[in-house]
Amino acid sequence: MALGSVSKYTCPDCHGVLVEIKEGPLVRFRCHTGHAFSPASLMAEINAEIDNGLWEAIRSVEERILLMRQIATLQSEADRPDMALKFERQADDTEARLQLLRDLVLDPAFFGHSPSE
Numbered sequence: 001m002a003l004g005s006v007s008k009y010t011c012p013d014c015h016g017v018l019v020e021i022k023e024g025p026l027v028r029f030r031c032h033t034g035h036a037f038s039p040a041s042l043m044a045e046i047n048a049e050i051d052n053g054l055w056e057a058i059r060s061v062e063e064r065i066l067l068m069r070q071i072a073t074l075q076s077e078a079d080r081p082d083m084a085l086k087f088e089r090q091a092d093d094t095e096a097r098l099q100l101l102r103d104l105v106l107d108p109a110f111f112g113h114s115p116s117e
């Protein structure tokens, strides 16, 4: 810790505090465990975490839509068409919003690079 100042970033590997070490014009980040990153490699790790998190969120929302449709079917079978319609509409609405999340995760510009890279 004496070698640098505590940064606002956490280690992608162990989630410990990253210390920022300046060496002339260069900056490195290191945690107490010894994981070390350049600004570029830290960026790549953070992007990977965002990507994983977004895909995980998409999977959860897809499950929610499936469950809503199943509840709609159950309501329909129980002769409650109003409730069935309510859950069908919720599922449709959630599916439309999910597309925004899919578009975001598939947009290379969101991760700071162009499709050609």
Ligand SMILES: [Zn+2]
Pocket (backbone or CB within 6 Å): 011, 012, 013, 014, 015, 016, 031, 032, 033, 034, 035
């Ligand atoms: Zn670490």
